[in-house]
Amino acid sequence: MVVGLGPGGAEGMTAGALEALGQAEVIVGYHVYIELIRDLIGSREVVSSGMTQELERCRQAVRLALSGKRVAVVSSGDPGVYGMAGLVLEVLEQAAPDSRLSVKIIPGVTAATAAAALLGAPLTHDFAVISLSDRLTPWDLIVRRLEMAARGDFVTVLYNPRSHGRQIQLRQAGEIFLKHRPSETPVGVVRNAGRDGEEVWVSNLQKFTGLPVDMLTTVIIGNSQTRILNGRLVTPRGYQT
Amino acid sequence: MVVGLGPGGAEGMTAGALEALGQAEVIVGYHVYIELIRDLIGSREVVSSGMTQELERCRQAVRLALSGKRVAVVSSGDPGVYGMAGLVLEVLEQAAPDSRLSVKIIPGVTAATAAAALLGAPLTHDFAVISLSDRLTPWDLIVRRLEMAARGDFVTVLYNPRSHGRQIQLRQAGEIFLKHRPSETPVGVVRNAGRDGEEVWVSNLQKFTGLPVDMLTTVIIGNSQTRILNGRLVTPRGYQT
Numbered sequence: 001m002v003v004g005l006g007p008g009g010a011e012g013m014t015a016g017a018l019e020a021l022g023q024a025e026v027i028v029g030y031h032v033y034i035e036l037i038r039d040l041i042g043s044r045e046v047v048s049s050g051m052t053q054e055l056e057r058c059r060q061a062v063r064l065a066l067s068g069k070r071v072a073v074v075s076s077g078d079p080g081v082y083g084m085a086g087l088v089l090e091v092l093e094q095a096a097p098d099s100r101l102s103v104k105i106i107p108g109v110t111a112a113t114a115a116a117a118l119l120g121a122p123l124t125h126d127f128a129v130i131s132l133s134d135r136l137t138p139w140d141l142i143v144r145r146l147e148m149a150a151r152g153d154f155v156t157v158l159y160n161p162r163s164h165g166r167q168i169q170l171r172q173a174g175e176i177f178l179k180h181r182p183s184e185t186p187v188g189v190v191r192n193a194g195r196d197g198e199e200v201w202v203s204n205l206q207k208f209t210g211l212p213v214d215m216l217t218t219v220i221i222g223n224s225q226t227r228i229l230n231g232r233l234v235t236p237r238g239y240q241t
Numbered sequence: 242m243v244v245g246l247g248p249g250g251a252e253g254m255t256a257g258a259l260e261a262l263g264q265a266e267v268i269v270g271y272h273v274y275i276e277l278i279r280d281l282i283g284s285r286e287v288v289s290s291g292m293t294q295e296l297e298r299c300r301q302a303v304r305l306a307l308s309g310k311r312v313a314v315v316s317s318g319d320p321g322v323y324g325m326a327g328l329v330l331e332v333l334e335q336a337a338p339d340s341r342l343s344v345k346i347i348p349g350v351t352a353a354t355a356a357a358a359l360l361g362a363p364l365t366h367d368f369a370v371i372s373l374s375d376r377l378t379p380w381d382l383i384v385r386r387l388e389m390a391a392r393g394d395f396v397t398v399l400y401n402p403r404s405h406g407r408q409i410q411l412r413q414a415g416e417i418f419l420k421h422r423p424s425e426t427p428v429g430v431v432r433n434a435g436r437d438g439e440e441v442w443v444s445n446l447q448k449f450t451g452l453p454v455d456m457l458t459t460v461i462i463g464n465s466q467t468r469i470l471n472g473r474l475v476t477p478r479g480y481q482t
Binding site for chain 1: 245247248251252253254255256257259260319320321322323324326327328329330331333334338340344346347348349350351354355357358359361362363364365366367368369370371372376377378382383385386388389390392393394395470471473475476477478479
């Protein structure tokens with residue numbers, strides 16, 4: 001099983017995710033997420049490791065599952081959105097191409113909609129989701145996607161917007177949108193959605209790159225219709241209302 | 242409160258959504274969704290109505306809330322993705338611009354990730370979400386977004402893909418993507434995700450419009466990297482692996 005934990009605490013987890021964790025014999029995950037669900041794990045076997053160890057964790061999980069154990073790989077948010085679901089399926093296919101092992105993926109609340117709910121309702125119309133991490137994706141492809149999202153008037157959600165090692169990408173992203181949208185276009189920024197230290201800012205396209213954006217942050221850039229109502233971001237459902 | 246019910250049954254609902262429903266004095270929603278949660282409502286007051294009555298339901302909910310009642314407006318999936326969250330905030334702003342009424346939005350698992358989990362892991366890289374309904378959005382804007390999503394190599398999720406009254410939009414969408422992607426590009430189609438009568442098809446760009454796609458269906462069009470592994474759609478996390 002690949003289990004989405006939602007944005008943070010237990011209140012964001014689905015009943016299906018809780019049930020899947022209850023059934024697992026081994027729980028595999030990034031150590032920070034394992035700590036978030038420590039109370040639910042009890043005395044069961046845990047395989048945890050660091051942030052860049054995703055591939056090795058998936059291999060261990062697949063080995064354990066092929067040996068007959070019921071394994072839950074945990075992933076924050078939704079496991080299919082920049083999460084572990086794809087890697088588990090890829091590793092399984094390489095390790096045992098004809099395996100009949102059943103992999104159940106339990107969806108979760110992804111950071112885009114968790115952040116949107118805290119900001120108001122910025123995603124009520126068409127939107128694009130783009131990761132600014134160029135660790136596994138060429139930067140020129142990411143730039144092309146930012147251009148297309150800006151030109152298509154998509155509300156745009158940025159995952160992995162900035163890290164210690166990646167400072168210029170967010171500024172470049174902002175510049176691309178400034179070519180297509182006014183500088184006062186609303187931008188919402190949420191850090192630690194659903195977790196301790198949650199912070200929510202309503203900003204705009206001119207100013208948002210000055211906020212303390214990091215890897216725990218989700219950025220939502222409004223489109224031409226997004227407005228601020230009572231301090232909250234709202235993109236109307238229709239263009240004809 | 243605006244509460245996301247997730248894709249269908251109680252197992253897709255978060256603990257936070259269950260808690261919000263438990264606290265509500267009045268529950269407001271589309272009658273089909275009210276039936277899905279009838280067991281959770283008990284004897285409490287319900288305001289339910291039909292599919293095109295969203296605006297009137299929001300007005301009733303806001304009136305009740307301004308009169309002091311604790312109201313939960315329910316919305317399937319995530320209430321911020323083509324859901325009721327935006328409309329509630331808009332109606333409140335019109336009805337009582339200076340109101341201090343607190344509106345809490347409880348996110349849920351949206352159809353895009355619920356469908357993706359059943360198909361495999363098609364959304365593991367950047368994606369766009371587009372509704373094909375031109376009831377409130379000009380069709381030429383929807384076409385522009387489809388073009389931009391296709392040109393940006395976004396995995397693309399189609400909401401509201403086809404209804405009795407809207408038959409040609411899905412075919413046109415398919416034709417736009419066929420200009421930019423090979424006809425064998427994987428396409429996943431999920432009907433009634435998480436509900437009775439759930440159906441999952443793995444198809445391709447040439448053939449998917451022939452499937453029984455309707456308003457209860459979510460369509461996910463793969464990008465240039467999406468593959469079929471053991472019968473499941475997978476978009477790899479990186480372009481450099």
